[in-house]
Amino acid sequence: MVKAPEVQYLTIHGHRRAFVKEGQGPALLLLHGLGCDHTTWAPVIQTLARRYTVIAPDLLGHGLSDKPRGDYSVGGYANGMRDLLTVLGIDRVTVVGHSLGGGVAMQFAYQFPERTERMILVAPGGMGPDVTPAIRAISLPGFNAAMGLVTLPGVRHVTTGWLRTLAASGLSAARDLDEVATIVDSFKDAKARSAIRQVVSALVDWRGQVVTMADRAYLTEAMPMCVIWGTDDKVIPVRHAGLAAEMAPGATVEVIANAGHFPHKDHPQRFVKIVSDFIRTTQPATYHRGRWRALLKAGKQTPLPAEVSRLAAEEIA
Structure with a gap:
C-alpha cells in the first residue's frame, strides 16, 4: 500500500495553509476543484513525484486549510498560490488545475506569467457558461440551511453511503459520486459550507459560469497549454474542450474516454502519461x-x- 504524503502547514497572512510536497525536479503545482482538497490528486501524486517536485495545496476554505471570511475569488486564490510558492522558495511552475483549480490556474498564469512555465487544465471552469445545476444551487439562499440538515450525523452517513454505493455500481453517470460523497461529508463544517458558497457566488449565477477566459485566451500564444477532459463529464460538459481549442488554437486538447469530471482519478496512468508527454515535448514559457x-x-x-x-x-x- 502506498503511504499517503505527509501534510505540511504554513501560516501566511495569518491563515494556516495545508499542502503536500513530494519529489524532486521541475515544479508542478496541482490545484484541486470546488469542495475537494489535495487528496483528489492521490492517484497521481506518487507517480508524478518520480520526475517532478509536486506541490498540492488545500485552497483556503477547503480541506485542512483555514476557512476564514475572506477573498475567495480566483484572483485571490492566485495571489495565495504565489505567496505559498514564494515561501517554499519555488520561482517557476507548471500549473495543473482541475475544475475550479483550472480557473485559478488560468488566473495564476495571467497574473504571474513570469512564474508560469505551462498550463495544464483538467475539466476547467471558465471555458463556457454551462455547469451542473447542483453547483448553481450552492449560490441559492437556502443552501446553508439545506446542507445543515443533510449533514446531520445520521442523515450524512446515509446520504454519503448511498452516493458511494451508486458510484460503485459501474454506471457511467454515477462514476463521480464517490467524490461528491466526500464533498458532502466536508460540508458538516459550517465554515466550509460558508466558504464554498462564497466561492460559487463569485463564479456562478443562475445562468451559469460568470468568470471566463474567452477575453484573455489570446495570451496563451505565449505559453504552452494542455486541456484534458473526460467524455462522461456531468459537471462541465466535454464540449467545452472544443471551445478551448477554438479560443486557444495552439493548445493541446486530450479527451479521455470512459472518464468523468475527475479523469485523473478514473485513469491515473493515462493522465500521468499525458502530463509527462506534454511537459517533455514543450519548452517552458519564457516571460x-x-x-x-x-x-x-x-x-x-x-x-x-x-x-x-x-x-x-x-x-x-
Whole structure:
C-alpha cells in the first residue's frame, strides 16, 4: 500500500495553509476543484513525484486549510498560490488545475506569467457558461440551511453511503459520486459550507459560469497549454474542450474516454502519461515584458498578426 504524503502547514497572512510536497525536479503545482482538497490528486501524486517536485495545496476554505471570511475569488486564490510558492522558495511552475483549480490556474498564469512555465487544465471552469445545476444551487439562499440538515450525523452517513454505493455500481453517470460523497461529508463544517458558497457566488449565477477566459485566451500564444477532459463529464460538459481549442488554437486538447469530471482519478496512468508527454515535448514559457506587451496590444486577435509577431521578435532581440 502506498503511504499517503505527509501534510505540511504554513501560516501566511495569518491563515494556516495545508499542502503536500513530494519529489524532486521541475515544479508542478496541482490545484484541486470546488469542495475537494489535495487528496483528489492521490492517484497521481506518487507517480508524478518520480520526475517532478509536486506541490498540492488545500485552497483556503477547503480541506485542512483555514476557512476564514475572506477573498475567495480566483484572483485571490492566485495571489495565495504565489505567496505559498514564494515561501517554499519555488520561482517557476507548471500549473495543473482541475475544475475550479483550472480557473485559478488560468488566473495564476495571467497574473504571474513570469512564474508560469505551462498550463495544464483538467475539466476547467471558465471555458463556457454551462455547469451542473447542483453547483448553481450552492449560490441559492437556502443552501446553508439545506446542507445543515443533510449533514446531520445520521442523515450524512446515509446520504454519503448511498452516493458511494451508486458510484460503485459501474454506471457511467454515477462514476463521480464517490467524490461528491466526500464533498458532502466536508460540508458538516459550517465554515466550509460558508466558504464554498462564497466561492460559487463569485463564479456562478443562475445562468451559469460568470468568470471566463474567452477575453484573455489570446495570451496563451505565449505559453504552452494542455486541456484534458473526460467524455462522461456531468459537471462541465466535454464540449467545452472544443471551445478551448477554438479560443486557444495552439493548445493541446486530450479527451479521455470512459472518464468523468475527475479523469485523473478514473485513469491515473493515462493522465500521468499525458502530463509527462506534454511537459517533455514543450519548452517552458519564457516571460518577456515586450512580448507580453505586444500580445496585450494585439488584443483578441488569434493567431497573432504577422506584424505583431515581428514587433515582438524585435523587442525580444
